[in-house]
Amino acid sequence: MRIHPHQIRSGALPLLLCAAFLPTSIQADDSAEIAELRKSALEMQRMMDRMQARIDELEKKQASQAQALSQAQNSRKPQPIQPVEKAARNNTAEPTNLVEAMVPERIGKRSPVTYRQTLNDRQIPASRPLDYTVDPEYRGFFAIPNTPAIIKLNAKARVDMTYDNRNAGSKARFVPAKFPLKGSPEFGGGGQFNMNANGTQLSADVRAPDQPGDFRFYYQNDFFGDDSADMKYRLQHIYGQYFGLKVGYSQSVWENPDVWPDTVDYEGPNSVIFARRPVVQYTHAMNDCWNASFGIEKPDFFVDAPQKQTRIPDFALNTRWENAKWGHVQLSTILRDIGARDSFGQDHHDFGWGVNLGFNLNATEKDSFQFLGVVGEGIGGMGNDTSFLNSDGGFNSDGSFKALPYWSLMGAWTHHWSDRYRSNLVFGHADLDPASGMDPEFYDFSNYAAANMIWQIRERWSLGVECLYGFKQAQNGNDSDDVFRFQMGMVYSLF
Known part of the structure; x- marks a missing residue:
């Protein structure tokens, strides 16, 4: 009591x-x-x-x-999310809430390369020198507890609808190298409609912007792993970068990701360089504008022979000039050994080489031009069109082996009508000289053209419509006739 x-x-x-x-x-x-x-x-x-x-x-x-x-x-009630730049300014003092504590302590250094925010973004995955990034606000990143690292987990949902005037050889891709030739059973076939979501991407980007070494780990995949079925996993990038050294599976040093035009077509022009392979790459920045990269890469080549032979890796080198006002220029070269074993068990080798020059020029505030020129021997397997063929080496009719000559040109123009609407005109030509012992109906050259209108509905939501034209000719003069495609694509990105 x-x-x-x-x-x-x-x-x-x-x-x-x-x-x-x-x-x-x-x-x-x-x-x-x-x-x-x-x-x-x-x-x-x-x-x-x-x-x-x-x-x-x-x-x-x-x-x-x-x-x-x-x-x-x-x-413990939900707090209003602050813009990263505001939280970064606040971090000069002790963080007062969880949101401020979860953002990087400073904003990154913007790359001089023009970030064009294309529908098929090839620029975000690309490694950069120094602490450069095309997204200095680190939009979508959050802190990894008990570490100095930040991470962004992103998903780009995509759907494409296409209509072809005849059989294009692939329903989901627009690849002139796969167009059926006249006289083949696959030629013609009338109009064909397709709808797919294979261009959907998943990615993870880990950085430590406040630590020395400019650490980055990047992962990305899409679902173009099988041309005969939808939504088959395909790895695009998985690499780590630290103090300029990049190791993993990614694009070749010989490729230029900043010149890809803004097409609704996910595959892109026939004449650009597309090479995904295991790489060891080192990038050195001479100053804020000039840098160079050297790479040792897997010799992933394609030959018209029973078996390919590899003796040494591919060696690639590029040098770049980057300017925030004018754009960038990149000159690249690659050296490789192309080898094959014939049906008698004898090994054959030839020297492969390639040079490409690419640039993006900012002509006005609303207009930019992209260009890529490629020439070499034994490099067709890295062309966006000819990579579907045994286009690096072949046997002549006398039994000798040679690296196949290849050249291509790509030109594109981008015009921004307003902040929400832009248009692109694209043309590409790819040319291959096969060996005399190869099939007479083997690829000779192809043309590609695209014209589109893209509507930026919201910051991360885009809708594009595009007219595509393709043409392929074989060594014997037979061709695919003209192939037209009308395409509509929609992309939504979380960040």
């Missing part, structure tokens, strides 16, 4: 009154006992005062704890 202090006080008061008014005779006889009672009453009073003070102290402490609990509960 709990006794309140006020109850004890009310019980002690009558004792004091009785002690004060006792008859004199009794007081005289019992003076010692009364003195003892008075002493007990005073001690009880002092004890009650101490108890009251302790109760007051506990009540104040309880009220303070209740207030702290209420504040903690309120702090």
Whole structure:
């Protein structure tokens, strides 16, 4: 049973009154006992005062704890998300909430390369020198707990609808090298419609912008792994980069990802370089504008022979000039050994080489031009069109082996009508000189053309419509006739 202090006080008061008014005779006889009672009453009073003070102290402490609990509960309510640049400025002091603590402490250094935000973005995955990035705001990144790293997990959902005037050889891709030739059973066939989501991408980007070495780990895949079926996994990139050294599976040093035109067609022009392979690459920046990369790469070549023979890796080198106002220029070269074993078990080798020059020129605030010129021998397997063929080496009719000569040109123009609408015109030509012992209907050359209109509905939501034209001719003069495709594509990116 709990006794309140006020109850004890009310019980002690009558004792004091009785002690004060006792008859004199009794007081005289019992003076010692009364003195003892008075002493007990005073001690009880002092004890009650101490108890009251302790109760007051506990009540104040309880009220303070209740207030702290209420504040903690309120702090767990969702906080408004701050822009990264605002949070970065706030990080000069101690973070005041979880959101500020989860963003990088500074904004990255923007690359001089023009980031064109194309529908098929080839620029984000590309490695950059120094601490350059095409996305200096680190949009979509969040901190990895107990580490100095930040990560962005992104998904680009995509759907494409196409209509071809005849059989194009591939329903989901537009590849002139695969067009059926006149006279073949596959030629013709009338109009054909297709709808697919194979261009959907998943990616992970890990960085540590505040640590020395400009660390980056990047992963990306799409679903073009099988031309005969939809949504088959295909790895595009998985690499790590640290102090300029890049190791993993990614694009060749010989490729230029910044010249790919802005097409709705996911495959892209026939004449660009597309090479995904295991690489060891080192990039050195001479200054803010000039840098060079050297790569040792897997010799992934394609020959018209029973078996290919590899003796040494491919060696690739590029040098780049980058300027935020004008754009960039890249000159690249590759050296390789092309080898094959014939049906008699004898090995044959030939020297392969290639040179390409590519640039993006910012002509005005609304107009830019992209160009790529390629020439060499034994390099057809890295052409975007001829990579579907045994286009690096073949046997002549006299049994000799040679690296096949190849050249290509690509030109594109981009015009921004407004912040939300842009158009592109693209043309590509790819030319291959097969060996005399190869099939007479083997690829000779192809043409590619595209014209489109792209609507940027929202920052991360795009819709494009495009007209495509393709043509292929074989060595004997037979051709595919003209192939037209109308395509509509929609892309939505989380970040």
